Amino acid sequence: MSPARRALKVSATVALLATGLLTGCGPDLAGTTADGEGTPTSALPTEQLTVSADQAGRQWPAASAATIKPGVQTYTTGSGQCTANYVFVDETGNVYLGQAAHCASTGESNETNGCSAGSLPLETAVTFNRGGSPAASGTVVGTGQLAYSSWLTMHKRGEKDQNVCAYNDFALVKVTAKDYGKVNPSLPYWGGPNGINTTGANPGDRVYSYGNSSLRLGITELSPQTGQITQSQSTGGWTHALAAPTPGVPGDSGSAFLDRGGNALGTLSTLGLSLPIINNIGDIGRELAYAQAHSGIPGLRLVLGTEPFTPNR
Numbered sequence: 001m002s003p004a005r006r007a008l009k010v011s012a013t014v015a016l017l018a019t020g021l022l023t024g025c026g027p028d029l030a031g032t033t034a035d036g037e038g039t040p041t042s043a044l045p046t047e048q049l050t051v052s053a054d055q056a057g058r059q060w061p062a063a064s065a066a067t068i069k070p071g072v073q074t075y076t077t078g079s080g081q082c083t084a085n086y087v088f089v090d091e092t093g094n095v096y097l098g099q100a101a102h103c104a105s106t107g108e109s110n111e112t113n114g115c116s117a118g119s120l121p122l123e124t125a126v127t128f129n130r131g132g133s134p135a136a137s138g139t140v141v142g143t144g145q146l147a148y149s150s151w152l153t154m155h156k157r158g159e160k161d162q163n164v165c166a167y168n169d170f171a172l173v174k175v176t177a178k179d180y181g182k183v184n185p186s187l188p189y190w191g192g193p194n195g196i197n198t199t200g201a202n203p204g205d206r207v208y209s210y211g212n213s214s215l216r217l218g219i220t221e222l223s224p225q226t227g228q229i230t231q232s233q234s235t236g237g238w239t240h241a242l243a244a245p246t247p248g249v250p251g252d253s254g255s256a257f258l259d260r261g262g263n264a265l266g267t268l269s270t271l272g273l274s275l276p277i278i279n280n281i282g283d284i285g286r287e288l289a290y291a292q293a294h295s296g297i298p299g300l301r302l303v304l305g306t307e308p309f310t311p312n313r
Contacts, residue, residue: 064187086098086193086264089187100170104120169269191262222246228244
């Protein structure tokens, strides 16, 4: 049986449902799926997946001055509000921010299978915003357009692996060139990423994130989050389940998660209806490797942070 999950973008419908989602009770429905092969990212040298900030072909503003960075709110035209995860570049110098593929969904919040769910097309406009709330979208600090969607790619390829269909929830927003000078790749509050995790996580491992849901009404003190990986799941390594004292809520969707070494581990995808609240994060190593293979974007790499990882703040 498929796990009961809900996508975490904020739309008019999801915002109304948010309270109900966070008070759901009953058995843990985060569940597992059948085994799948998955992409063996452990076999990929990390230098094929990442690039240091000083080797990425750009001059980055200081993290404190940048307005477009991991954790910024994204608003996808015709869909909802999400949170950006990591910064990426390609071999021609274009700059991208990652978000969840379901941030461009055209279906209901419980349609989380990327091989069957509908999505807005590539080149859909996306804005980067500050201070968005359920009443208003806040201030636009930059613009971009949807340049890659794992969902659209899986549709086109006829993807059959059910783990990939269920958990490959990753998209790229190409930043408008005039806004490049506003971008920094460091995760707010925590710093990093220092690298990329290609070996997975174990139950009990601590993870670190920064959510920016408009439901938090701009209270940035609620954005830094920590959690612990829960039970291992038989998903071919495509997802990690975690429990947190302040779990991700609608609007946090897509946000970055770092492992205890400050390495990029995953991207927030869905909320399991259970107590304790279980969030599911897609494995960024596998998501990125899939994008490298099938996006048509040459030289795609995740940019490491300019700020040191500080887990004991």
